[in-house]
Amino acid sequence: MSGEQPLSRLEALRFSRRVVEQQAMRQLRVIDRWIAEEERREAERRQGEERRPPPPQWLIQYGLNRTNVDAVHTGGCWAAARSGRCRPVTRQQALEALRQRVPACIHCRPDTALGILD
Known part of the structure; x- marks a missing residue:
């Protein structure tokens, strides 16, 4: 390990970009999961409203x-x-x-x- 060269500025910037890209992709997957769950809940709510009997007169x-x-x-x-x-x-x-x-x-x-x- 003592023979390794330190990262150049350009290599450090590219590495930083990859790290940020991975974090962003992970967060997008989390948000996509939240969106899918909310869409499911909204569909269930609409379905429940459609199936609800009319109120009595x-x-x-x-x-x-x-x-x-x-x-x-x-x-x-x-x-x-x-x-x-x-x-x-x-x-x-x-x-x-x-x-x-x-x-x-x-x-x-x-x-x-x-x-x-x-």
Whole structure:
């Protein structure tokens, strides 16, 4: 080893370039892997959205004991979402509940949406 010549400036620059190129390629592979993982997650998210059933149009809110009916809501009512005690129903079931004097939600007014006015 004592007989080796030190690297010339040009050889050192070429060596430095190769090292930087290898590091850059390694980092590009890492980034490409991250991109592929994100594309996979995005495709799964889109697929999940496409397969998700449509939200219900009408909801009935049950009381704390889950037997008595408290209110009728439209499907997108924020108050129904907050209660956590709602079940989806058909249009006919919502109409029937309103006819049986189940109160309509004062926020989403399903009675107006269904065309029932007192």
